[in-house]
Amino acid sequence: MFKVLLVEDEEMIRKGLRFTFDWMGAGCVVVGEAENGVEGLRQIADLRPDIVIVDVNMPLMDGIAMIEQSVEEADCSYIILSGYDEFRLAKDAIRLGVTEYLLKPLEQEQLFTALERAKSQLEMKRQYTAMLTSGAGNGEALQASVIKLPGKSSRYVSRMIQYVQDHYAEKIGIKDLVESLGVSATYLNQKFKSETTYTFNDFLNRYRIQKAMDLLRSGEDKVYAIAADVGYKDYKYFIAIFKKYAGCTPSYYQERYGRGEKGVDAASKTNSTNE
Template sequence: MYKVLLVEDEKMIRKGLAYNFDWIGCECTIVGEAGNGEEGVEMIRSLNPDIVVTDVGMPIKNGIQMLEETMEAYGYEAIILSVYDEFHYAKAAMHLGVAEYLIKPLEYEQLKKALEKAKAQCRMKQHFSDAETKTREALERDVFDFKIVLPEQSYSPRTRVMVTYIRDNYQKKISINDLIEPLQTSATYLNQLFKKETGFPFNDFLNRYRIQMAIQKLKEDDCKIYNVAVECGFKEYKYFINVFKKYTGILPSAFVAYYQKKRRFIMDEMTEKKKRESSQEISCGAARWLRISWKAVTWREEKG
């Protein structure tokens, strides 16, 4: 059920909306009612609604002011109710990205359609939020364990050869069959040995290493996902996408978007820090100049 907050200063209209409209049939439930924009702000903060249905012209704080103060921070969808002589608010409402702007007297069929639109936008936001969460979780849990792809002293000589072969030739089309003759044993035995000592079948280990290398390349500026796929041994782009998602839980494009966003954030933080430091230096310099100037003036007065 989608949580809906009603914000309307005319009690009769507000109660009529709350009790005469089929909210349950629209997969919605009224979680609160507010009589003005100020109350609306408080209830948005405390109830965190999915959808806010609000009047525009209200005392203390109007609907537009309430939306400007809370909409971006709390990420809800808004449906505005207005009358013809308040239509000059429409431009501001559209700028805020409200789901719908309805004119009073309200027809319930219009409200039903507006709710469907608002719910669709809620679902879209949730989809993007889930994708971003998956990206962040994948990065935070560090699924790309570098230790699994490095030869360990505990490995047998044959397994070390196989791991080294993967590391040195992952860009090419390789298989465990390439090692049958050099290691003088069967592919079945090699794969059993490899899985026993590394925990992964040969091909699984190979793909993990390729994805690990792809991750490093995708962090670079101006990287092209298709080129990265080829450089990491994936000749078919679609297969690379599927393998990448299998091991990371996200698409390569989502990974790139996350790192670009993260890089911009870091750069912005560094820029702001430099600005603050520069401002402090200027302030300190000005203060030193004032102290020196004052000393000079005092010295001249004393001298005189």
Template sequence: MFKILIVEDEDIIRKGLIYMMNWVEIECIVVGESRDGEEGLKMIESLAPDIVITDIRMPFKDGIQMLEESIEKYKYEAIIISGYSEFEYAKKAISLGVSEYLLKPIDFKKLAETINNLKVKINKKTKFKEYVSSLDKTNIYKDILDITHYSNIKKKSSYVKNMIDYIQENYPKKISITDVSKIYNLSTVYLNSIFKEETNYTFNDFLNRYRILKSVELLKQGNLMIYEIADSVGIETYKYFSQVFKKYIGKSPTEFIKDVND
């Protein structure tokens, strides 16, 4: 069941929302009701609703203020109901990530449709969270590159350990095994041969895998553009970054971000 919180200062409207909607039919339950945004904020913190239905004009703290202080932190979906049709209110609500702006008197059929759409959105987010959770450091390292294993294993050659250290320290730069060969004055063929023997990867494959691990961490943070992430992990072109990312993750960076936002 999806948890609903109703924040509305007009008793008749609030009670109407609670008792005139067939919440069970749309797989929802009203977990709380509040007369103002200040109390509503406390209920959001304590009840963790999936969807908050709120008025704008309320005493103590209005709906917009309540949303500003909580929607990003608690990651719920929001529906604003109001008798005010001013565009400025709608723009502010949309900027906060509000899913729908409904005018009073409430059209319960429209409200049910909106909630059903939000349920689909919430389910997508839940599935994506599960997907991202499966891509935590431990699982990524096992599926893409078990860096802990390769860092701790007793190597036959110190060259391999040093090459891994070199990758970890310099992956944001344009590097290749040629750079390492110059450091040790050994041929690239020899270095690649011992690297492949002890890690099962070529130097370039290991480097790309490590870069993708770092890019996934940055994508999960969500504060950089894809081209910025590509550059920060040492891949100069967006196109090549997308190709490498999809090779190891199974979807492009754009698809990865789209899942976050859907």
């Protein structure tokens, strides 16, 4: 179950959300309420919610200011509620990586859809975190240098990252996303670069190499087969890209960090040398 915090100054709306929406059906549970941004910050720190639903206009501290102050520390997704269809607020929400910007009065189906997107965003980030922190002692330093995701990302960037996750083994490019997202390749590239510090192609290569590292450590497949499995049909190109991001050849990485006999022997020799 995903933990949800409600931050809304109008008690009738706040209680209405808590007691009329089917939270269990959405795979969520409301763990707390706050009536302004200051109290919301305290609740985020104390309760560590997965999803925060927050109104924009509140006393003491508005929703945007609250998100700005919590976004670096909190590992959660945000859904904004507002009674005002203001483009400035929508831009601020996108800049802060808010999952959804919903207008009051809120329909239940809208909130359900927003929660599903927020959950997907959280699961995606947690999968990456697990990937980056796994395999301690087996090339961990090399892994950590390959890819790093932003703490928060906008809807467009989240979709782009998800697309890489789902299709990295295929021949893909940013143009594949232009039609489905309804914006230009230039805009997507700029958006992706500003939020991740990588170009789309750079990120795609990093993700593929990260996957290759995982397969190489298992020690079960040949390097050329792994190259094809992660989307590189040109074996020599794969070696060049791997060296660029990992700092060594794939065969050396497999021999040094793999779980096969060679990897174990190499690691043992290194440990003996260091002792």
